[in-house]
Amino acid sequence: MSSDDIAIRVNNLSKCYLIYDRPQDRLRQSIIPRLQRLVGRQPKNYFREFWALRDVSFEVKKGETVGIIGRNGSGKSTLLQIICGTLTPTSGTVETSGRIAALLELGSGFNPEFTGRENVYMNGAVLGLSKEEIDARFDDIAAFADIGEFIDQPVKMYSSGMYVRLAFAVAINVDPEILIVDEALSVGDELFQRKCFSRIEAIRNNGATILFVSHSGSTIVELCNRAILMDAGEKLAIGIPKQIVGHYQKLLYAPADKQEAIRDQIRRMNEHHVISGQSIVQGVLPAYNASSEDRQLLKESFDPYLKPNSTIEYESHGAYIESPSILTLAGERVNNLIRGKTYRYTYTVRFTKDASNVRFGMLIKTISGVELGGGVSANSIKDSLAYVEAGSSYRVEFRFRCALNPGVYFLNAGVVGDVNGAETYLHRLIDIAMFRVMPDTENLATGIVDFGCFPELELQEAQ
Template structure:
C-alpha cells in the first residue's frame, strides 16, 4: 500500500551561482532565490494490487512524484508511506552506469534491489530472454540505442519480484513488438497482485490497464478516481485552448452541462460532455434493420445511427462537421465517421436544425461499445469541439456464431490444392 499526505516538493531557483553563494554566506538576510513548487499538497492512497495510471502535461510533477516514492528525491513537506519492495523504471537509463556493460548493470541493479549474486544468477536467464539484445549485453550501455536501453531496464525491473512496479513512460521508445510484450507482462504482474504505477500520454493504454488514474497539473492533484472518468476530463482539458487551471469536475457540478441537459434531457448516462457550445447535440438513436430503436445489435445486420443537432452560432459553416465514434469500454476508437470526409454532404446547407444518419453493417463480434458524437470545428489541423459527448449511447453486439477478435468482416478465401 502507498499513502501520500500533503506532499510538497519545492526547488530553489537562482538567477546565478553567485546568488546561491551569497544566500549561503549571508543566510536569510536577503532571499535571492525563487521557489518552484514541483508538487503542492498532493495526497492519495493506493491499495495493494491496484494498477494506477498517472497523466498530466509535461512539467506537471509526474516524474517528481515517482522519484519521491522510490526514494530518489527527498520531499520538502508532507508524509509518504510505501509498504513493499519497489522496482522502478524512471527516466531512460536512470540507475544505470553508462560506462558499464549491460551485464554489469544487471548485477548492479540487482544488488541495489537487495538481491545476492546467487539470486541474480538465478533470474539472469529470464532477464536476457526478455531483453532480447543479444551480444550487446556485453557492450557498454552508452553504446545502446534508446530502445535497447528500455528493453534492458524493463527486463531487470520486472524480474526482481517487486511488490510495486513503477514505469515512467519508458515503453514509448520501444517498438510495437516490445510494447506488446511489456503489456502482456503487465497483465501477468496484475494477476500476481503486484501494485503498478504507470505514467503515460497514451490515454488508450491507461484506460486498458489501469484501475484508477491520477491527474496532475502544475504540481497539483486535479483528480484521482475511476480511470474512464478521469481520462475523459483530462482529454477535454488537453483538447481545449483554455489555458486556465483545470477543475476537477468529478467533485463539482458543470453548469454548462446542466443547461444542456435541461434543454435536452436524453443524455442521462454520459461519461463526459464538453465544448464551446455544449447544447448543440439533441439526440442519438440506434436503429436496427426492422426500423426499431435499440441498444442491442446483431452481427451482420445493417444499422443506422441518427444524430439530431443544431448548428453552432458561427459565421463560417463550411468547416463544421458531425462526427461519430464507436469505442470499446476502455475508450479506444474502433470506428470513426465524420461528415467532413464526404464531399457530397455539406453542413452549411442545413437551415437551423439538422439530422445526419450514419448507416453501416455491424461487423463487431460479441461485446459492449460506447458511442461518441461531436460537432466539430475543422478549420484547424487538430479538430476543436463545439459539443462533444462521450457516452451518448451504449450498444451491445451479439452473434449466433462463435467469433474471435473485435471485428469480423467478410473475407475472400482461396484454397489451392
C-alpha cells in the same frame, strides 16, 4: 481498511522548487537574507516558489493497479520519484510496503563503458538483487532484451532502442511487490511493446501492486482498477479509469479561459463521489435472465431507460453536437441491436462560428472504456470541409455493422476543426449514447468482437 492491505500511502505530499531568474540570485539568497536578519530587517527572497505538488493524498491497496494521468507539468513524475525515494518532499509523508522496482528513466544507471552484461549485474545490485539472484535471472533478462551478441559489447555502442530494451529487461525481472512505471510502456517496436505489456500483466496477476504514469487514456483504462487525475501539482480526482480519462481529455482540450471552471467542476464531482462511485453503470444495465426460448423472441427495439449517466461534454469552440441517435436502415430508432445487422449512427452539428478544416467522427467503447473502433468523415485535413459558415447545420451519419457480441457499449461523437492554426475539438461528447447487443443462443463467438469464426470438426482415422 486495514493498514496491512495498503501498499502505498501518500499523505499531504508537497514539493516546492526555488526558481532563480539569474545565477547571481542564488548567491545573493545564500548571503543577504542572513545579514538582513542580523540587523533586524525583514529578509528579502531572491527566488520564486514553484510548487510541483500540493497536499496530495491517496492510498493504493495491495494488488491494485492505479494509473496517473495529467497534462505536462502536472506533477506526475515528481510524485513517482518521491514515492520511489529518489526525491525528497518539502512536506508530507510516503509509506510503502513491499519490494519496489521502478521504471523511471530507463537506463539512467548504466555505465556506457561497461558491457551490457556488466550493466545488468550493476543495475540488478542497485535494484536490490544479490549476485546469485542475478545469475539465476540473467538468461531471462538476456532473452527478454533480445539484443543478441551485443549483450557483451559496451553500452556506448548500443542504439537507443537496444539501450532501453536492456534497461527494461533488467527492471522487469526483479519480481517486485510494487512496480512503479513512468511512461516506459512505449519502448521498442510493436512486438517488444506487447512483450512488455504481457510481462506487466503477469506481474499484476501474481498479486503485485502497480502504479504508473501514462498519457495514453486507453492504456489507463485497459490496465487499471483506478486512476488519478493530476493537474498543476494537485490531485483533482481519483476513481473509475474511464471517467477519469474522460475528464482529463475534457480539461486537455478546454479553452484557457474555461480550464479553471472545469477544474472546479471536477473537484466538486470528486468530493461528492460521482467519479469514485459506480454510478457509471448503476440503473442503466438491466440484466437479461430470460430462458433460451424467450431470448429467441428478443428483437431490435428502443429502450427509453437505456441512457448513459457518464456523459462528458467538451467545451465548445463554436460548434454544438445535438440529437445523437442509432437508427435501423429503415429509419427506426433503436438501442437494442442484433449482432450482424447494419445500423446508422446519426447526429446534428450546429455551428455558431465560422469554422475551417472541419471533420466529424464517432467511436464505440466498452463499459470499461476500451476503444473498439469508429470512423471519421475524412482521413486528412485536405479532404475535410474547407469552410463552414456560422449558422450552418450538418447532419452526420455513420453506418456500421454490429460485429459485437452480446453486451452494453457506449458511443462518442466529435467534430474537429482549425482553432488558432491547430486542429482541435470544436465540440465532443463522450458516452453520449449507449446500446445493448441482444443475446443470441446460436452465437458461437467469444470475447467482445465477432470475427465470424466458424468451427469445422473432422474425425481422423486411427493410424
